Amino acid sequence: MIFIILIYAFIIIINVPGLLKRKEWRELTAFSILYVIALVLGLMYVLDIPIPSPMKGLQHLIVDILGIEYPQG
Amino acid sequence: MSIEKGKISSQQLLFLIAGFVQGSVLLIDFTVGLTEHQTWMVILAALAITTPVVLSYAVLAKRFPGMNLVQINDMVYGRFLGKVVSVYYIFFFLMTLSFNIRDVGELYTTFLMPDTPFVFLLVVFTATCTYAVTKGIEVLARISHLFVVTGIFILISTFIFLIDQMDFSKFLPFFELPFIRIFQGIHIVSMIPFGETVAFLIIMGCLNNTEHVVKNTFFGLLIGAVSLLIGAARNTAVLGRTQTIWTSPSFQSIRLIDIGTVLTRMDFLIGIGQTILIFLKCSLFFYVLVVAISQLLGLKSYLPLVLPLAAIEVIIAATVYQSPVDHTMITQNAGIIYSTPLVFIIPPLSLLIAKIRGLPKSERGKGT
Amino acid sequence: MGKKMKLSNMKLISCFLMLFILSGCIGAREINDLEIVIGMGVDKDENPENILLTAQVVKATAGKASENESRGEDSKAFWNVSSRGNSVFDAVRQITHKTGNRLFISHNQAVIFGKDIAKEGLQEYIDFFLRAHEMRPTALILIAEDRASDVLNAKPETEKFPAVNIAKLIKTYGFTSNFYKVNMEDFASCLLNPTKAQLVPLVSIIQDGEYKDVYVSGMVVFKKGKMVSKLTHDDVRGLLWILGKVKSGVIIVPSPNEQGKAVLEIIKAKSKVTPEIKDGKIVMHIKIREESSLSEQTTSENLATNEAFEKIQEASAEVIRKEAMAAFNKSVELNADIFGFGEMLHKKYSKEWKTLKDNWDEIYPTIELNIDVETKIIKTDLLKKPASPSE
Structure with a gap:
């Protein structure tokens, strides 16, 4: 738990002052969006909230709905 | 306008591609469960099928010098559709990078350091990749020479050490397995080691000179494929029938090295080799991912995106699959199917469209 | 310029010092925490559900004690610890009740299966030895004429450890070519083969006056993992x-x-x-x-x-x-x-x-x-x- 906080704080410290100083608003926006996503995922991981796996969704989509599959065995 | 200020030479591209393909040497163990002693055939067939496709990437890069994949997509498919295609690619890079990072974790927790918590390994490895990416492509390109030589050295030396335990009759009988399995094997091998070179469409935008792109790409691919072949041949000759039951046949055959009771327990060789090569592969993928996203969003530099993306990647790698069993099953089915259009269909299509439309138009000047 | 050099030197030094502090390994096991196993034996227990696992463990102070010993004294350089369990892995972990440390089987030279296990079929018992991360595929596999624990107890003359002695006996098969050596990898390969019958060396004990001697008396024929019969030296040649x-x-x-x-x-x-x-x-x-x-x-x-x-x-x-x-x-x-x-x-x-x-x-x-x-x-x-x- 504490690792997450440290690491995420570290990320902000490294990136944000430089971006603010150089007034790179676009970069700051992109950074913030990704940062929030990372933060949410990180917290979900630490708090043991199950994170939906994109590959399972893809597997479901391709195999069950489209029916394309290699025969097993 | 291209983001990357770094430039790499064509020869460095050769080594980058060779190292990249070599990084999948343990991924061949995926297919061994399916194709048993015919794995070498599968590798050769996949090489034959993928070579024209990969060369089409090189030709595409040559046609659009200095431009990376996202810019090419924008030009060929128009602003909207191009961005959709680029997003598809970015999803692919995101997922594949997390699989590769997860592979390293699985390597360590299964064989080398079984007591270490999975996430720590992922974090440490990703942190190293992140650092490499912030330094830029030039650094990676310079290091690739060393890594490729190390990879080849390890493969050849393990092969030589095991010669007295090899029995080449284990390659017989040829053509025994049902064709559908061979086909799936070819599909897997052409997608995972060879097809992932589609990531180079971004890196080729950094070449300072696109004259010898096609030749160097071909040789890079060839060196990588030969490395894979040596590995697969060694495993089949040494283990024969048992290679289907081990989690990693490469590891197991190296464990059998026993020369003069001095050269034993050489597991570390493959640990070192694989770690180095997967590191190269992951750093390249990471670089490609970051540059693609920055290019898509029109950013001036990719640096600020690196760390958040690294965090996202680690979490995805840690949670996307439950165990190696899941990993294998899903990759052998959905994993290769969803990425097939990206590797086989879209780039040659782009080339075709570019030829028909006569892109890049000379009056356009310097891109967007 | 001087200041810059000093700063980068400081960075270098601090990185270097960090190497010593940060490197470590969660899975590190010190030598005195290890129970180094050089031979293992699997027998059937009185309770038919269980197996008796015998592990030959090296005693850490073996070097000095053996100098003064004569054959009559019971100062062995090894210790045969045994435990009962429902499966091989279960028994392996149960041994920690007696040793206090986890077994370290990387140096295991030979795995000996008792005759009753062999007759029942090795398929059930071999999985652990193939799957375990520490186990080497170059370890030899042997069948004991009666019980594996007896074979592991027979103290040899020229070697300190019975397991090492037995492994040596097997590896020098070339001198008479009356049997040959089979390691885990070979055995696994034959188990996978539906038609081939595997042979495994058979170890017996003979009573030579007061002392017990171990020797290889032939080979055992396995069909589909079950012991079927024995072959004598000449047959094997x-x-x-x-x-x-x-x-x-x-x-x-x-x-x-x-x-x-x-x-x-x-x-x-x-x-x-x-x-x-x-x-x-x-x-x-x-x-x-x-x-x-x-x-x-x-x-x-x-x-x-x-x-x-x-x-x-x-x-x-x-x-x-x-x-x-x-x-x-x-x-x-x-x-x-x-x-x-x-x-x-x-x-x-x-x-x-x-x-x-x-x-x-x-x-x-x-x-x-x-x-x-x-x-x-x-x-x-x-x-x-x-x-x-x-x-």
Whole structure:
């Protein structure tokens, strides 16, 4: 738990002052969006909230709905 | 306008591609469960099928010098559709990078350091990749020479050490397995080691000179494929029938090295080799991912995106699959199917469209 | 400029110091926390559900204690610790009740299975040894004549540890070629093979006065993982002739003048097996080439002549052919494909093999062997003539 906080704080410290100083608003926006996503995922991981796996969704989509599959065995 | 200020030479591209393909040497163990002693055939067939496709990437890069994949997509498919295609690619890079990072974790927790918590390994490895990416492509390109030589050295030396335990009759009988399995094997091998070179469409935008792109790409691919072949041949000759039951046949055959009771327990060789090569592969993928996203969003530099993306990647790698069993099953089915259009269909299509439309138009000047 | 240099030097030094602090390993186990296992034995327990696992553990202070010991004292350099469990892994973990540390099986030289386990079938018990991360595939596998724990208890003369002694016995099979060594990898390979019957060395104990000696008394035939029968030394040598695995050994033939023996030392032996399906019958063409040297003769007549050599060569070829045929006949009796003929057929005639595979048990006894032996005597060691008065 504490690792997450440290690491995420570290990320902000490294990136944000430089971006603010150089007034790179676009970069700051992109950074913030990704940062929030990372933060949410990180917290979900630490708090043991199950994170939906994109590959399972893809597997479901391709195999069950489209029916394309290699025969097993 | 291209983001990357770094430039790499064509020869460095050769080594980058060779190292990249070599990084999948343990991924061949995926297919061994399916194709048993015919794995070498599968590798050769996949090489034959993928070579024209990969060369089409090189030709595409040559046609659009200095431009990376996202810019090419924008030009060929128009602003909207191009961005959709680029997003598809970015999803692919995101997922594949997390699989590769997860592979390293699985390597360590299964064989080398079984007591270490999975996430720590992922974090440490990703942190190293992140650092490499912030330094830029030039650094990676310079290091690739060393890594490729190390990879080849390890493969050849393990092969030589095991010669007295090899029995080449284990390659017989040829053509025994049902064709559908061979086909799936070819599909897997052409997608995972060879097809992932589609990531180079971004890196080729950094070449300072696109004259010898096609030749160097071909040789890079060839060196990588030969490395894979040596590995697969060694495993089949040494283990024969048992290679289907081990989690990693490469590891197991190296464990059998026993020369003069001095050269034993050489597991570390493959640990070192694989770690180095997967590191190269992951750093390249990471670089490609970051540059693609920055290019898509029109950013001036990719640096600020690196760390958040690294965090996202680690979490995805840690949670996307439950165990190696899941990993294998899903990759052998959905994993290769969803990425097939990206590797086989879209780039040659782009080339075709570019030829028909006569892109890049000379009056356009310097891109967007 | 000076300040910049100082700063980068500081960074370098701090990085260097961090190397010492940050490097570590969660899975690190110090030597005195390890119980180094050099041999393991698996037997059936009185309770039929359980197995008895015996692990031979090295005692850390072995070096000094063994200097002063005489054979009567009970100061052994090893410790056979045993435990009962429902499965092999269960028993392995139960041993920590007695040792306090987890077993470290990376140095395991040999795994010995008791006869009752072998009769029941090794499939159930071998999985742990293949799957365990610390286990080496180069470890040998053996069957004990009675109980594995007895074999592990027999204290050898020249070695400190029984397990190391046994492993040494097996690895030096080349001197007599009466058995051969089988490691975990080979055994696993044969388990996967539906037609081949595997052989594993059999270890017995004989009572030599007061002390027990361990020796390899033959090999055990496994069919589909279950022990079926035993083979004696000579049978096994016949098998090794056919497979080309004979390294060295002794062939005794009567000398041409019928007054004594000529003893040959095998220097080199090769064999080539070609399967052939002729008119629906399976014929195996076996070519054996052997080179030997005349190591001992018991008559006074000089055998180091070309005529004598030819007769001896013929006689020894006959001996080899008999041994090979005997091995084959024994295998037909047991209906066990110990040579791997099925596999050879598979490799050459893969289409026909698909139909033959299922009836292999019926087809195997109908195989014909065509053995062609050629022997050469290439040297006579140090004597040109025997030490006897010439006529």
